[in-house]
Amino acid sequence: MKKILSTLALVLLLALAACGGNDDTEKDSSGDTNDASGDIKIGLAVNTLNNPFFVDLKDGAEATAEENGINLVVTDSQGDPGKQMSDVENLLQQGIDLLILNPVDSDAAGQAALLANDQNVPVITVDRQASDGEIVAHVGFDALKSGGIAASYLEEALGGEGKVVEIQGILGTNVGQDRSKGFNDHMSGVEGIEIIASQSANFDRGEALSVMEDILQANDEIDAVYAANDEMVLGALSAIESAGRLDDIKIIGTDAIDPAMEAIREGRLDATIAEPPFFLGREAINAAIKTLDGEEVEEMITLENTLVTEENVDEVKTR
Template sequence: MKKRLATVMGVLLSASLLMGGCAGGGQDTQAGGAPAADAGKKIKVGLAMNTLNNPFFVAVKEGAEAEAKEQGFDLVVTDAQNNPGQQLSDVENLLQQKLDVLVIDPADSDAIAEAVKKANDANVPVFTIDRNSNGGEVVTHIGFDAIKSGNIAGDFLAKALNGKGKVVEIQGIMGTNVARDRSKGFNEAMAKHPDMKVIAQQAADFDRGKAMSVMENILQAQPEIDAVYAANDEMALGALAAIEAAGRLDKITLIGCDAVDPAIEAIKSGKMEATIAEPPFFLGREAMKTAGKIVKKETVEKSVILDSTLVTKDNVNEIKTR
């Protein structure tokens, strides 16, 4: 009886080991113990946009979508509508979706720090584009040299006006490093030319409608204006509408920044003198390329600065925005 029982137990043990071996053999593993199935899993990337009510950021999203499609990523995009509180909520929701990487274009450089820290706590790699975060740990930041862009704008106006004139500066959202740095760079350039006077300086929050209203008020208050620098093309286009309505188009030199399509068309038609090319579509593409590198554990620079180029009637047909 004992002999028979031992025989039965031996058969059961052998079957158990065989089944265990089959189970293990059917699930190949990679370095780190991750199942091979994970290698075929679609990379999921969250993109928390500050707003999609602006052609620049719409183009960023379109560039990201184009690159994500090429790389086979699952891309989830949110729109904070320029509300820092909403963007924090967007990030919290994205972090519930088992992201591989989180990309943030901050609505506010200070306020977004809390969202970055939440990603840090969740062990989700996070990086910023266009605007920095003033807190938390980011893998990298991809953007443009905003101080350089401001310098370019100031130098252009100084050259266009032969070093003498009355200038208006329309600023962006001053809670962002981009707005602050573009203004800083512009005023650095102005300081090199004592006869260039900034006679009005007001924020319009990167918004076309606000810039139009701001410019209307400045036009009424200032009978002499030689040039206007708007810190983005949306505001430049708003200012353009006000200047044109006031019948002062031929008296005012206008420069914006970003090289969005409507601004390029305005330069071609002679209504706007210049912009600074910081093509948003390519920024979106670069963000997704970087997300892919992070997932693959490839080396990523701590800061990636893309080129800024002055665009005028002389080179407008050579600028590629897509």
């Protein structure tokens, strides 16, 4: 009888333990969204990681993915549209649940988006848009507004009169096109300002250095320079400093990457327009989570851009 009672007691204890374990498991799975997100795999095809802007974008995406227990696979297309298509193909073969696409080129990215569409993988674009395909949402800044902010700043800084140089970005992207359009649309209404040179440096610091050197040699009088991103403005700044003309030229960039912010603190750069890439990466992952959870997501998620000068450089958050 003692053996029978002992056996029954052991069975009862095991049954109670099993029930308690099941209750804990159910609480964890229903109450912790991070655990549920652990099975999610998102692909992020970055156009290049040879640029601090896109490194910050990646960092923002990685930090947010880690916070939510998401498996994020990042590829570096190295500025090559063909490689980006290959990267997207590889990501799709890995069974990703969603693709975040940061296009090298808007037209080529449209083909990558269509490829994902064919495999029923939702697509979100970030910073630059794709010209084709079904896109769940686009996360970016208002590039037209940024160009207008830059033009308005220089109009005021020059008192409405002067000779201005515009260094454009990649004109095969909506960002490059829109920043230039916003800038020129505003300046076309300012009679006293003449844009004496407008040339693309493809968002590249080295190209901008070379372009600015040539423009400086060809023009004795330059009152201001607008560069469509901070990498280019830093290249232009180097050329202007080497020519000994820094005191004569107002200079403004776009993005608010760390080296540009530091140049403003040092008094070498007059201004930039804050479009912090870290926040682009963060909001792209947040939009992806909502999409995969079946929540409604805005088609255009536009983040706020801000003029940065020496007066507010330490107040503007970039991450």
